[in-house]
Structure formats: structure tokens, C-alpha cells
Amino acid sequence: MPTSPRLNCEVKMNEKEFERLLLSVQKPGRYSGGEINSVIKDKEKVDVRFAFCFPDTYEIGMSHLGMKILYSQFNSREDIWCERVFAPWVDFEEKMREHNIPLFALESRDSIRDFDFIGFTLQYELSYTNVLNMLDLAGVPLRSEDRKDLSPLVVAGGPCVCNAEPLADFVDLFFLGEGEEVDLEVIDLYKEFKKKGGSKADFLKEAAKIEGVYVPSLYDVSYNEDGTVSAVTPKDGAPKTVKKRIIKDMDNCFYPDKFVVPFIEIVHDRAVQEVFRGCIRGCRFCQAGFIYRPVREKSADTVDRQARALCESTGYDEISLSSLSTSDYTELEPLLNQMLCWTEPNEISLALPSLRVDNFSKELLDKINHVRKSGLTFAPEAGTQRLRDVINKNVTEEEIFRTCKTAFEGGYTAVKLYFMLGLPTETDEDLAGIADLGQRIIDLFYSLPERPKGKSPSVSISVSTFVPKPFTPFQFEPQIERDEIERRQTVLKYSNKNRRVNISWHDSSTSLLEGAFARGDRRLGRVIESAFKKGCKFDSWNECFKPELWEEAFKENGLSPEFYAGRKREYSEINPWDHLDYGVTKRFLICENQRAHRAETTPNCREKCAGCGANCYGEGVCYEKR
Amino acid sequence: MKSVRIFYTKLGRMKFVSHLDMNRLMIRVIRKSGIPVWYTEGFNRHIYINYAVPLSLGFEGVYEVMDIRLTEDNFSFEETVKRLNAAAPEGIEFLSAEEPVLPTVDIAFAEYELIFDPENAHLYEKLKEFLSRESVICQKKDKKGRIKEFDIIPKIKSAEFAGDKALLTLSAGNEGNLNPSLVLSAFFEEMNISPVFCSVKRLMLFDKDLKPFK
Numbered sequence: 001m002p003t004s005p006r007l008n009c010e011v012k013m014n015e016k017e018f019e020r021l022l023l024s025v026q027k028p029g030r031y032s033g034g035e036i037n038s039v040i041k042d043k044e045k046v047d048v049r050f051a052f053c054f055p056d057t058y059e060i061g062m063s064h065l066g067m068k069i070l071y072s073q074f075n076s077r078e079d080i081w082c083e084r085v086f087a088p089w090v091d092f093e094e095k096m097r098e099h100n101i102p103l104f105a106l107e108s109r110d111s112i113r114d115f116d117f118i119g120f121t122l123q124y125e126l127s128y129t130n131v132l133n134m135l136d137l138a139g140v141p142l143r144s145e146d147r148k149d150l151s152p153l154v155v156a157g158g159p160c161v162c163n164a165e166p167l168a169d170f171v172d173l174f175f176l177g178e179g180e181e182v183d184l185e186v187i188d189l190y191k192e193f194k195k196k197g198g199s200k201a202d203f204l205k206e207a208a209k210i211e212g213v214y215v216p217s218l219y220d221v222s223y224n225e226d227g228t229v230s231a232v233t234p235k236d237g238a239p240k241t242v243k244k245r246i247i248k249d250m251d252n253c254f255y256p257d258k259f260v261v262p263f264i265e266i267v268h269d270r271a272v273q274e275v276f277r278g279c280i281r282g283c284r285f286c287q288a289g290f291i292y293r294p295v296r297e298k299s300a301d302t303v304d305r306q307a308r309a310l311c312e313s314t315g316y317d318e319i320s321l322s323s324l325s326t327s328d329y330t331e332l333e334p335l336l337n338q339m340l341c342w343t344e345p346n347e348i349s350l351a352l353p354s355l356r357v358d359n360f361s362k363e364l365l366d367k368i369n370h371v372r373k374s375g376l377t378f379a380p381e382a383g384t385q386r387l388r389d390v391i392n393k394n395v396t397e398e399e400i401f402r403t404c405k406t407a408f409e410g411g412y413t414a415v416k417l418y419f420m421l422g423l424p425t426e427t428d429e430d431l432a433g434i435a436d437l438g439q440r441i442i443d444l445f446y447s448l449p450e451r452p453k454g455k456s457p458s459v460s461i462s463v464s465t466f467v468p469k470p471f472t473p474f475q476f477e478p479q480i481e482r483d484e485i486e487r488r489q490t491v492l493k494y495s496n497k498n499r500r501v502n503i504s505w506h507d508s509s510t511s512l513l514e515g516a517f518a519r520g521d522r523r524l525g526r527v528i529e530s531a532f533k534k535g536c537k538f539d540s541w542n543e544c545f546k547p548e549l550w551e552e553a554f555k556e557n558g559l560s561p562e563f564y565a566g567r568k569r570e571y572s573e574i575n576p577w578d579h580l581d582y583g584v585t586k587r588f589l590i591c592e593n594q595r596a597h598r599a600e601t602t603p604n605c606r607e608k609c610a611g612c613g614a615n616c617y618g619e620g621v622c623y624e625k626r
Numbered sequence: 627m628k629s630v631r632i633f634y635t636k637l638g639r640m641k642f643v644s645h646l647d648m649n650r651l652m653i654r655v656i657r658k659s660g661i662p663v664w665y666t667e668g669f670n671r672h673i674y675i676n677y678a679v680p681l682s683l684g685f686e687g688v689y690e691v692m693d694i695r696l697t698e699d700n701f702s703f704e705e706t707v708k709r710l711n712a713a714a715p716e717g718i719e720f721l722s723a724e725e726p727v728l729p730t731v732d733i734a735f736a737e738y739e740l741i742f743d744p745e746n747a748h749l750y751e752k753l754k755e756f757l758s759r760e761s762v763i764c765q766k767k768d769k770k771g772r773i774k775e776f777d778i779i780p781k782i783k784s785a786e787f788a789g790d791k792a793l794l795t796l797s798a799g800n801e802g803n804l805n806p807s808l809v810l811s812a813f814f815e816e817m818n819i820s821p822v823f824c825s826v827k828r829l830m831l832f833d834k835d836l837k838p839f840k
Binding site for chain 1: 640642
């Protein structure tokens with residue numbers, strides 16, 4: 001068994017030494033622990049220690065709702081102590097390596113190497129090298145096969161698990177779908193094995209029988225000569241397909257009444273109240289819109305009660321109502337009325353992210369206005385009606401203008417619009433349509449007699465690069481190449497003639513990598529490991545991304561990102577994720593892909609069931625009375 | 627409405643919280659405590675808090691002072707302290723709530739405890755020697771980024787040495803505040819010593835007559 005040098009070095013950090021290191025790095029509050037509502041237990045009195053790892057910085061990880069839910073839920077059990085772990089920023093990592101400090105959990109400052117579980121949440125593909133770096137910092141062998149003991153078990157959940165193949169060599173077990181139930185079932189099974197001294201191999205075989213658990217080592221993958229997958233074969237009694245788990249009853253599902261309140265400012269520094277899971281819309285580019293199906297709402301009373309408890313326990317003065325599309329919540333108006341009764345007297349502002357332009361009313365605007373006026377953000381995603389139909393973003397130009405009119409007449413002057421570049425079937429005309437839309441929104445402002453007087457409007461347009469993802473109708477589509485991305489960005493830039501319209505775009509250099517991991521197979525594990533060893537980490541951070549090292553890593557392993565990202569996939573091809581079942585059928589995705597190419601829209605779940613397959617869960621919007 | 631002066635500690639892990647973050651933290655602690663705190667009436671309503679003298683990141687303090695206002699005149703000081711403590715993180719302990727006696731502009735001095743590691747105990751002698759100089763000219767950037775030269779010695783009211791620590795009383799407040807880290811960096815530089823760690827704790831705030839600030 002390969003041993004990292006740190007394995008031999010038993011350092012329980014000396015408090016004094018640790019404090020001094022903290023004082024020599026940026027934002028020591030990232031590592032200090034001790035925040036309000038963080039959970040401290042006696043490690044002698046728990047059976048299972050769980051290191052909940054977010055493979056990015058503290059500020060990003062602490063903004064993540066899923067982690068807050070599972071942290072509180074695990075800790076609500078007396079026999080489990082769940083602690084938080086984040087990727088140390090490069091300055092502190094350097095100090096840790098220099099002083100032989102292994103990766104530690106914030107609550108106890110104990111090395112996570114000795115924990116029962118090391119659990120990662122995989123929110124985006126570009127965090128994969130951080131997963132390896134964190135394991136390495138912990139002094140844990142990277143590869144699953146090199147970790148012979150039952151513990152620490154390296155497990156992972158989150159949306160990227162829907163194609164986790166690139167991490168298959170490193171992770172012992174994946175959780176598919178929502179974790180509230182399946183995670184605890186696995187922990188309970190582990191407890192049994194720990195007690196009776198069972199082996200890791202036996203544990204994994206047994207765990208694979210739990211619905212929603214994917215043990216990648218129990219599947220053999222074979223390839224065709226052209227590099228595509230020829231078969232995925234389960235062994236040792238593992239199921240042929242693994243089905244994701246969902247929570248059926250959202251009103252009785254665990255929700256934290258406390259959040260850990262950070263000392264330093266984080267990305268989303270507010271209370272977050274979930275209102276529903278899933279999305280009725282079915283925008284064809286959106287992975288979340290498919291993998292979180294079916295839509296399941298919480299009742300307004302539940303949302304109101306949980307939100308209030310959160311505000312009281314944290315002292316936050318802002319709460320956001322979170323979901324994939326909050327204005328689709330069926331009880332939004334009554335909910336807001338109910339909440340305003342206590343948010344207003346307590347000086348709490350309500351934030352509604354993810355509003356859609358097609359059901360945004362004057363009344364809604366007034367309710368948010370009640371508390372604080374900020375900018376308005378909408379996502380038309382594409383510049384022409386034709387392309388919006390292709391992607392099934394069922395928003396019409398008329399609706400966009402009506403919303404902007406409402407907003408301008410309500411005193412807003414700044415509008416922010418999100419678009420994507422590189423969508424399937426996109427032409428230069430579609431790109432020109434983006435700038436044109438901005439121009440016409442400015443014209444609209446000046447045409448309104450009731451516009452805010454003495455102010456000038458501004459339209460900020462933010463353009464990201466489209467990356468096709470698994471379990472979407474675009475999973476078959478090629479991603480456009482780097483040169484083409486740059487050409488289209490130039491077209492976009494020169495099509496804008498108005499200085500009140502400001503167009504910005506995300507750097508496209510990481511898109512190809514993201515695309516390769518999103519639809520990659522498990523051979524990419526070698527590439528990730530090589531890149532990590534060359535020093536790649538924090539790939540989603542511009543200042544850390546090193547494309548030349550990635551290029552080398554692909555070459556050395558005889559693979560190319562274009563094979564995974566840039567290729568059109570036949571419907572009949574076996575994809576690396578086809579043995580995972582997220583409820584939505586491949587047949588439906590094919591049908592939606594064909595409709596996209598005909599620029600035909602599909603009605604949302606509440607208008608008409610499109611037969612995606614998610615009704616197999618027997619719950620949610622599929623069974624709502626209409 | 628009444629003004630309330632609150633005394634509290636900033637110890638342990640709380641030393642990693644910068645002044646800006648401390649303000650955000652205090653707002654949350656106050657809100658969580660449920661005391662009837664007064665909000666400003668302006669366009670951007672917020673809790674009124676006035677900190678007597680901010681404490682640098684990395685320092686501890688046992689005589690920290692903030693002024694707030696309560697909307698209920700009958701709300702007791704005891705209850706205020708009790709509720710705030712129930713909402714506070716480890717390291718912040720609210721010691722008392724009192725009626726303010728002096729305006730915060732009357733703060734003239736602050737006493738700091740400086741402790742070197744045992745292996746650097748010989749530095750106390752050197753520090754003593756350093757502080758007994760006639761004058762030590764330091765450079766400091768002002769708010770506009772201009773470099774300003776000034777003498778730190780007149781800003782040092784007193785220095786006591788007790789074997790394993792040094793107690794320095796330095797000018798504090800709006801006019802002529804002297805940060806102990808400036809004293810230390812000047813000391814290391816002038817005495818040609820490579821900088822070592824020194825833990826700093828603020829023990830007390832005084833008025834111009836060296837009476838505890840109340």
C-alpha cells in the first residue's frame with residue numbers, strides 16, 4: 001500500500017502553531033471553525049464520524065444548501081458526528097504541506113483520515129482535481145483499490161454523480177439523487193459492518209443492494225475500437241441499473257432549523273428556504289431540470305414555518321426562497337403574504353431568485369419592493385424566438401418586454417439578462433438577436449411615459465458557453481470547439497452598437513474540459529490523476545486553471561477532450577451513464593432531441609404531461625389534480 | 627429609547643474575525659438575541675452600532691466596547707446581557723451593559739498585553755531598551771496612501787515589564803491612535819531582529835486622565 005509521507009507523521013495540531021499559521025494567510029475565518037450553530041460532539045460518544053467535504057473554497061461551499069441540510073440531519077442523530085471540510089485555498093495549502101498538517105475537519109480540527117466516511121458533494125465537473133487534492137492532503141490513498149480497510153470510505157453525491165465515471169477509480173460509492181434517506185441507510189449498514197469487523201469488499205457488495213447506491217468497482221466497462229462504450233457489466237450481484245432516490249413527502253422531509261453562520265462573508269450570505277424540488281419547465285439544455293424530476297412542493301405553511309425558524313436561529317436579515325424556478329411555486333402569492341407578516345416587522349428582506357419572465361406580475365414586484373430594491377435578472381437564454389423554441393425556453397419576446405415594462409414602471413432601471421452561446425443549431429443571426437434584444441429594451445425604456453425620471457437605463461448581458469450534459473435532450477449534441485466559441489464571441493461583440501448595453505462573457509477555456517468530464521467515461525480517471533500530479537487544482541478559478549497541463553495529461557494517457565465533448569453521439573450509442581436511471585427515459589430524451597431539431601416546444605408539466613418517465617416515483621406534479 | 631454601552635470580550639478563535647466581519651457578526655448576534663434594538667431611520671435601515679475603538683485582526687480583547695440603542699426604556703441591562711450571551715459564539719462574552727458615562731471621543735489610551743514565546747523571553751529586555759529611546763521615527767501610510775513620518779515614543783504613555791509579558795499603554799482613539807503592531811514592527815526593524823510571533827491582547831481603554839473608560 002503506497003504511503004503518503006504524512007501517514008507517518010502523527011500531528012495533532014498544536015493550537016498555538018495552528019493559530020499562527022492562520023494569521024499568516026488570507027481570510028483565516030475560512031479555517032478557524034467555531035461559528036454560530038456549528039456542532040461539537042464528544043467523539044468518544046459517537047459511532048460514526050462523517051467528513052462532509054465540499055471540493056472548493058469555504059465561501060462557495062458554505063453557500064450550498066444541500067450541505068446544510070445533510071449536515072444538520074446527520075447531526076440530529078446522536079450516533080453520528082458530521083463535520084465540514086473545504087478545500088484550503090492555495091496559500092493555506094502551502095502552509096499545511098510545509099508544516100505537515102493533514103486536511104482537518106473544521107469542528108474538531110481532527111485529521112479526516114481517521115474518519116469513517118469522507119463524503120464529497122460533486123456540484124460541478126471542474127472540482128474533480130480538488131477532490132483528489134483533498135484526499136492527498138488528508139493522507140488518504142487516491143484510488144479506491146489502494147484503500148483496503150473498511151474506513152475511511154470515500155463516498156460522493158450531488159448532480160455530477162449522474163455521470164460520475166471520471167471519478168469511478170477514486171470513489172468507493174456514489175449516492176444517486178437526494179441524500180436524506182439513502183445516506184443514512186448506508187451509514188447504518190456501515191455501522192453493522194464496523195461492529196462485526198466486516199470487510200470493505202463485503203460492505204460494498206451489500207451497499208450496492210440499497211436503491212440509489214452505485215458502487216463503480218462492481219461494474220466492468222468494455223470499449224469498442226472507436227473508443228465508445230460497448231458494455232457495462234455488473235458483477236457480484238450489483239443491479240443492472242441503479243435508480244436515483246427522491247424524497248416523496250416534502251412536508252415531512254427533514255429541513256434544518258439552524259444554519260452554521262459564517263464569520264466571513266460568503267457567496268450567499270443569507271438564510272435559504274427551499275420551496276420545491278424539480279422544475280416543470282424542461283428547458284432542453286438544463287440538467288437540473290431533468291435529473292431533479294418530478295416536481296415536489298412544500299406547502300406554504302411548511303415553508304413559512306421553516307423559514308421563520310431559520311431566521312430566528314441565525315440572526316440573518318435576508319432570506320431567499322430557493323428552487324429551480326421560484327415563480328412556478330403554486331402558492332407563491334399566499335406564501336409571500338404570510339411571510340411578509342413577520343419579515344417586515346423583523347426587518348428581514350425577502351429574495352426571490354430564479355424568477356421567470358412569463359409569470360412575473362406587478363403584485364410580485366411590489367412584494368419584493370416592499371423590502372429592498374435591487375436589480376432585476378432574467379434569463380432568456382437565446383436571442384431569437386426560433387432558438388428559444390429549440391431549447392424549449394418557453395418565453396416569448398412579448399413576455400420579456402412586458403416584464404421589462406413592469407420593472408421600469410416600478411422604478412427599476414437596470415436589467416440583467418443571461419444568455420448562452422453555442423446552443424445546438426445556433427446561427428450568427430441568433431447571436432445578433434442578443435444585442436438586438438438589448439437595444440430594444442433600451443428603446444422600450446425611453447418610450448415609456450412612466451419611466452423613472454432623470455435616470456438612464458442599463459442592460460447587462462452575460463453570456464456563458466453552452467456545455468451539453470448527460471440526462472438532457474442535448475446529451476447527443478457536439479459541443480462547439482474553442483475557435484468557434486471565440487469567433488461567435490466576436491460576432492456578438494460587434495453586433496452590439498449601444499453603449500447602454502453591456503455584453504460580457506465567461507472565459508471559454510474551461511468549457512471543453514467541463515464538457516469532457518460531463519460526458520466522459522472512467523478512463524478519464526487517469527487523466528485527472530495525471531493533471532492533479534502536475535499541479536492542477538481549482539480549475540474553475542481563472543488564476544489557477546492551467547490548460548497546458550491538462551493538454552499534457554490528456555496526451556500522456558492517449559485520450560482527447562474532443563472525443564468526449566465535440567462528437568455527435570448516435571441515439572444508439574451506449575453512453576457511460578446509461579446504466580444509471582434518473583427516472584427520465586432515454587426514449588424521452590431522444591424524442592425531445594428530435595423536437596428540438598424541428599424547433600418544436602414541449603408544454604410544461606402542469607400544462608400537459610410529456611411522458612418523461614419520472615412518474616415512476618408515484619409522487620409530485622405527475623399526480624397533481626388539474 | 628435609551629443608549630446602552632456594552633462591554634464584551636473578543637478571545638480565542640474570535641481573533642480571526644476582522645473588524646468588518648465583526649460588525650456583521652454583531653448584527654446577527656443582536657438580531658438572534660431578540661433584544662429591542664433600534665434601527666436607523668434612513669433609506670438603508672440598519673441596526674445602530676458604534677464601536678469605541680476597532681480591534682485589529684489577530685488581537686484579543688477583554689474590554690471591547692460598543693454602543694447601541696434600545697427602543698424600550700424599561701428593558702433591563704441584565705436581560706440585555708443575558709440574551710446577548712445566549713446568542714454569542716465562543717470567544718465573545720458580554721460582560722455588562724451600562725449607561726454610557728463618557729462620549730467615545732474621550733478615549734485617549736489603551737493598555738495592551740504583549741507576550742512573546744518563552745524561547746524569545748530575552749526580547750523583553752530589548753523591547754524595554756528600545757522603548758527608552760528619545761525618539762523613534764516610523765512611517766505610516768495615511769488614508770490617501772501618502773507616507774507620513776511620525777515619532778511613536780510620545781504616543782507611548784507607559785511600558786511595564788513583568789518577566790513573562792509587557793504591558794504597554796498607548797495613545798488610542800480618533801486622534802493619534804498607535805497600533806501595537808506598529809510598535810512591534812519598528813522594534814524588530816530598528817533592533818535588527820527577525821520578526822517573531824507576539825500575542826497581543828487589549829486589556830483596557832482609558833480617558834485622558836487614565837481612568838477606565840465607562
